[in-house]
């Protein structure tokens with residue numbers, strides 16, 4: 126804890142720390158009055174816990190928007206790296222909540238929205254990390270996450286004792302561990318924090334954080350995660366957050382492939398796919414994903430929330446994870462082939478629901 130003096134000097138006053146600590150301790154014991162709907166198993170390892178953001182707490186933080194009060198809960202400066210579909214609304218939410226945010230993006234021109242809000246652009250990740258107490262990253266893939274963290278003018282070369290780095294990109298375990306080591310070698314603290322939830326939840330501050338790594342940094346940034354999300358898990362050692370995220374996305378990718386097959390089959394069988402979507406929405410396999418994406422899939426339009434290239438990356442990384450524990454993955458392997466075919470058809474930057482187009486092509490040639 127000693128090395129965290131700098132971070133902790135600028136964070137939660139007792140009242141707020143106790144609120145989140147209360148949630149935390151009680152969740153490990155039974156359930157919390159701060160998280161009333163969140164019973165937690167007693168058999169759960171004590172290094173793993175889940176906080177549902179209390180709406181009372183969130184409303185309080187959000188109602189402080191623009192006031193100086195918010196700085197009492199985290200008085201430090203925040204760096205944000207990677208202003209893509211997800212990073213842009215997440216950084217904007219932090220800024221709108223009154224925090225002091227600076228940013229860097231590889232393509233400076235893509236981040237005009239942020240500069241217009243008065244968020245300062247820094248010339249490279251090292252400069253950003255050296256001038257901020259905590260730096261967040263939301264980057265495309267393992268390659269970009271490593272380059273930005275460990276490359277020339279990367280975060281690791283700018284970070285110093287007591288500063289924190291929170292990587293929210295979806296990457297594999299080895300990448301996250303490598304980045305963690307580099308950050309720690311330079312005195313920094315590391316937390317991986319991939320998110321569940323897409324563009325709209327990012328805009329609405331409704332993401333789910335799957336964190337692991339430095340517990341003190343988790344506590345420090347909790348108030349910031351609560352601005353960007355509705356729920357957060359601390360899963361223990363670095364790599365556990367990455368694994369959890371990949372498993373979730375592997376399931377999602379296979380579900381989307383299966384849903385696509387069903388939509389096409391319903392049409393071939395002379396049924397109305399829109400009625401299939403309605404039937405699904407009323408039964409045991411109802412999922413927001415089918416209701417939200419189904420109607421546009423029927424129209425063959427795929428407005429991008431989660432790019433197909435990222436879904437294929439996550440299928441690939443999840444299969445790599447399965448390899449490390451020698452688990453066969455026949456369903457995910459088949460789904461991955463479809464995403465690869467969709468990429469080969471030039472659909473990388475469309476929403477991942479465009480995977481249905483790869484199936485259409487298969488049907489046309491069969």
Ligand SMILES: NC(=O)C1=CN([C@@H]2O[C@H](COP(=O)(O)OP(=O)(O)OC[C@H]3O[C@@H](n4cnc5c(N)ncnc54)[C@H](OP(=O)(O)O)[C@@H]3O)[C@@H](O)[C@H]2O)C=CC1
Pocket residue numbers: 206207208209210211212230231232233235263264265266268269272273293294295296320321322323324430431432435436
């Ligand atoms: N979209 C979604 O629904 C969700 C995405 N995710 C994950 O979050 C991460 C970001 O996703 P999303 O915002 O959709 O992705 P985008 O493709 O919209 O943005 C990717 C970001 O990474 C940057 N980047 C890419 N390559 C490099 C590089 N070599 N060096 C530096 N920066 C680079 C891009 O910079 P530039 O602007 O210069 O291209 C951009 O800022 C991914 O890991 C994704 O899997 C997680 C949950 C949901």
Ligand SMILES: O=CCCC(=O)O
Pocket residue numbers: 295320321322323374431
């Ligand atoms: O990684 C992307 C996840 C998309 C989602 O959870 O809806």
